Amino acid sequence: MDGNFDNIQELAYVESNIGNSNSRFYGEITQAMLSLADSPGSNNGTGLMQTLAAFAIRELYNKKTAAAKLAANKGNSCGCLRIELQKAKTVSLKKKDKEKKEKKKKKKKRLSFQHN
Template identity: 70%
Template structure:
């Protein structure tokens, strides 16, 4: 997808499995596990981010958010804030909600980049007319 940059855990392009320390999150046993790794999908390079487990306290997501890079958020904590705003929605305390929120931020970023490019093209056309 043009203008899309993938989200990753800690180090882009690396294969990482991460289980946050039990004393940092109040997730039920066996806890939470995140992974990030490159993969080939239908012959094209892809980047995978996955999460297994749930959050008992969505506010603690800020700890996980600090390990994620390139989430297309406008500020640190926006991902956690968005998840808190949808706390009553199905999947809001697990990987489903997290991935949907990351996807929403990616779509927003693609839209903003595409709209800015269209505006610049239009301004250039007006200036050269």
């Protein structure tokens, strides 16, 4: 290899010897390099390094967004629990208010019955 990738076998050979490239499947680096064949530096080490950097950034982005989603889901589950507790408390308070009103009505009935 002389620094330029004149044929796909050279690029595939380099890809097969790169470890931990953050690619999702074998051949993704080659595919990415070929899809940008008209871009400056795409047929040499510069384009290869840019592709490897892009995959590393993608991997970092995926980890960060996954962590953010997990944190958001944890927050939502606590939030849902909080909402459910508030609903239960509201229902309980409404039930107590209803019982108080019924007691007052019964008491009024007794008082009115006693006066008559």
